[in-house]
Amino acid sequence: MKLIKTDKTKKKADEPRTNLTERIYQIIKDDIFSFRLVPGDRFSENEIAERVAASRTPVREALARLQREGYVDVSFRSGWKVNPFDFKKFEQLYDVRIVLELAAIKKLCEMETAPDLEDVKRIWLVKPEDRLKDGPTVCGLDERFHEQLIEATGNMEMARIHHEITERLRIIRRIDFTQRNRIEATYDEHAKILRTIIERRAEDAKSYLKTHIEASKAEVRKITLHMLYEAQQQHPADSE
Structure with missing residues (x-):
């Protein structure tokens, strides 16, 4: 699985963390629903953080929200995984x-x-x-x-x-x-x-x-x- 970095994902220097978390959440969710990430795809927090030019903390918060909504899940050994389409x-x-x-x-x-x-x-x-x-x-x-x-x-x-x-x-x-x-x-x-x-x-x-x-x-x-x-x-x- 390869995540493509684009200009729109560059972090704004003065962006509050709540806004940053929301932006990362929307980016990942859009990847899932545009099928750039498909069910079964695995990725790490570091890969997402590098792509969106952010620290792992807002990435983890965004992924936790997606997990609560049932879009992704996490395993201690293999990292994050996109869940089957519900x-x-x-x-x-x-x-x-x-x-x-x-x-x-x-x-x-x-x-x-x-x-x-x-x-x-x-x-x-x-x-x-x-x-x-x-x-x-x-x-x-x-x-x-x-x-x-x-x-x-x-x-x-x-x-x-x-x-x-x-x-x-x-x-x-x-x-x-x-x-x-x-x-x-x-x-x-x-x-x-x-x-x-x-x-x-x-x-x-x-x-x-x-x-x-x-x-x-x-x-x-x-x-x-x-x-x-x-x-x-x-x-x-x-x-x-």
Whole structure:
């Protein structure tokens, strides 16, 4: 397993340790979800510290956090190792997300005063030629679309819980936007959901939303398995 050092990982001289730990955490997590580190890969704290130009203390703190989240594990004899991809955990998070968003749609359709969805409509109810094409940009807008539906209910506790789930899913959901057809599908499906909410057709809106999220979940799983297979073929010896 070879870790590539890049300019973006250079340590800032005045960077607080909490920020440094968070940055290292995000770098390693990104490596795992971009399959630069695949299940079975082993590495040492020294390798990570050299790559990110940091001491071992913030590296150890970042790895401990990833260990608590189930992404890596450590052995006294062989150092750190990337754990198998836990689809079950992500599917459970998707299930919770669906429950929250279905409840939000029901409330939006029943509100006495129509919810303010103008900002959402300006982004998603556009002509095909005005749609954005950049995957990461659309991914960010997709995330906000679902958060804004929750926020429009006025239930900030629901919004807080939903935001926490969104953050835990973010690094895998972006895989859904590596395919052009998925970007187009997102625009079509969001527009359909929005229109049925505006028309207060709660059951149709809930059905469209559930289908939309389930399709995204299935696509993410399929793409992830394909990307994982390709990554393992590139360096199979590392995954033994």
